[in-house]
Amino acid sequence: MINRVFSFKKPYKINPDSIKSQTTNQAPAGKFDVIIAGAGPAGSTAAYFMAQQGLKVLLLERGCYPGAKVCGGVSIIAEHTHKLFPNFWDELEWERMVTDQSFWWMTEDSVLSTRYQSKRLAAAPYNRFTIKRIHLYQWLAQKAIDAGAILLNNHHVSEVLFKDNQAIGVKIAEPHPNYYLADIIVLADGANSMLAEKSGLIHRVSPLNMSLYVKETISLSAEIIEERFNLLPNEGAIIGLYGYPTAGMNGTASIHTFKDSISLNVGMSVADFAQSGTRPYELLNRLKEHPNIKHLLKDGKLKEYGSALIPEGGYTSIPSLVHPGIMITGDAAALVNGVHGVNLAMWSGFFAAKAATAAKIVRDFSERKLSLYRTLLNESFVMQDMKANAGVAKMQQDIPYLFDLYTRMANEAAFQVAKVYTMPKLAKRKFIFQKLISMQPLGKMLKDSWRVLKVIK
Template identity: 65%
Template sequence: MLKRWCEIKKPQKISVKQIAVKNDAHITNTVVKKYDAIVVGAGPAGLTAAFFMANQGLDVLVLERGPYPGAKNCGGASIMAEHTHKLFPNFWEELLYERIITDQSYWWMTEDSVVSARFQSARLAAAPYNRFSVKRTNLYKWLTDKAIAAGAQVKFNHSVEEVWFDGQKADGVRTANPDNSKYLADVIILADGANSLLAERAGLAPRVTAENMSLYVKETIALPPEVIDERFNLVPSQGTIIGLIGYPTAGFNGTGSIHTFRDSININIGMSIANFAQAGFSPNDLLERIKKHPHIKRLIAGGETIEYGGAVIPEGGYHAVPQLVHRGLMIIGDAGSLVNGTHGINLAMWSGFYAAQAAYAAKINRDYSIRKLSLYTKLLNESFVMQDLKANAGAAKLMRDIPYAFDLYSRIANEAAFQVAKIYTMPKRAKRRLIFQKITSMQPLTKILSDAWQTLKVIR
């Protein structure tokens, strides 16, 4: 059972002041301390920003509506070792990770078959490694401990309702519970996750669309470590990540994955909210469907469900990124749509790091203007974070333009593989003609070439 954290405080180093807030029914005679920076949201982006700001001597407050680190999340994910190592050197010596990922696979699926591409390498098991699977609660707790050790104050069970402005400059935030207080700061950093309602309410970001937001459901299934090693053909302590394409999302573009942990596996599946609205079925329907697939069913046989939950992920790409810098305020992580496929957590952490550098520079210069805080976007634009997003800027539109891509081409791949594997009493040349006819009966050759060209233009 996870320990439920209610609140973590550091002793106040300076006195607080009594502020009487007039003309506001919500707040009267509240005691407020002014901070150098307030971070809203204790996820990877917010906690990374808090750590680096506090490490540079800033007085930092983190406000999180959940009761403990990662309370709003379940299951796990993977983190990129090199990216994280550059922020937190030798982090694997501190972080309670699950497995070292030495195996990466992709499955293109139909209802009864799989075409797979798999890569395994012992070189990926050597420091500084490549990827780790982690439980989100362990990752968030580790980052929380890092931020607190650096000097940040973290308050859980504090739900922020709105950003306060002094004229055009962000001046603080108001919490709805537990104390209906106004917290003041020179810099506000919004890291409140996908579909940032705070940015939307303040008019700093547009309302997200159903096309640009995906809904994923995930389930963690407990299995003995030796069973996981045997079923996935793994060396003990090493793990695999399997990308699932085609059949899992029932004819729509979307993805799924399987992550292996020490003594459990995590299955997740999802697609855009717009697709769910069109399809008329729930995310859980997809999850139950994929669990019955013959190639998945044998992997989870005898397992026990220990976690179940969902998450929304911004997937509008580069063109969905809102204005990230405002007077006295920056938007980071998922709240800024800074997500690129499998690089969500690491892009979020780096955005927090760059925001921390901008906040520190603003503090030194006592200048919290857009011009000064734009150091954040300058660093982002010069980094792999925004360059990755730019490189895949057309991906979201491509998925809308070719809505059948994942399902149809998974079916074509599986049909072609089946025909290649099938033994016929016919000459090889006749068999090749048969395979070509099978493929082009599913999709005309001109259309296949057109779809391939559109895809190449996006991923070039």
């Protein structure tokens, strides 16, 4: 089983200059079947599957190439991606195969952790891979180009054009003032979609439902990473961090291991940043000084620093996704479910392609016809899982101390269990119980536990 880890083909690397060279000219004149705003995971996946079906697709990217503005990496779910792009691991430049998943509940001076390691996670179709975002974005964009889509970089879509209520095209801002026409517009412009808001399709996103994550990529040799995380070559670890990283507020942090670097990120809701007055970089610097984290990063060199907005309002924050001539996908559609965002974005692009192809066949681009996109989402694991976790965001807002207080209580209980006293065991149990109810009354604990159980049922 272990040998399978080392049996992959060498993924090909995509040169950003190659993508640039294919997209320097303006698009040909005439009307397109589909215009897609944003060459991220949702937009490029939609472009790929639409172009495969013979649709004339224009993919517009605001940056100088897809992925130019992203930082760090994520993990992708292998089975989800394999169903869209069979044997993608032979093409996409991935970092490490995840065989080690840990969760740390942290206080200022302690960590209570759970850890699972298994070689079974290294068996096809595998489980998760860590990847750098830029490699994923460029790979998907190149696949779209190879399938026949036209990609224009440095093209900022400033406005969706309408005739009556029907979308008919897009307007491009400086330095390429222009407009393009199409039967269908796909909005894949990321979290806090200004295009959807400006078009009156969604309301302004609440700061309660939008999280800001700040991240660093820190270079270390592969040998040091494997030694510190107890990994074999090509194997990777992901650690979810709770409690201490967000300084008393609900939020999360994580560590992802790459080939020769570590990605560290931490974030919480924009509302919590505003209310607390905490600056994002302060959270990250604070986390890096924790003794258990500092050891992992020792002698590392800063390679990247960046931030990202993530829609984390859950199922109830998803806007109306279909309008006359328009579909909204990926982060713009708030399709983020816990740690799952990139995978859901790609699937939303796939379902949008299905709907666009069906609409093209009958030349009907109405909201009614494009609603196939919403139906496919609803029938898939994407929306079913989102619906199952619908109460998570509201629960975290209603119990703002959830991660911090109960992490402290868990660590206190673990400390007292580990510490040796001269008192009898029965007395020690009573002592620990009294300690815990001094931190949170029993009735309040039971009430909070019931609310959590109702949400994760």
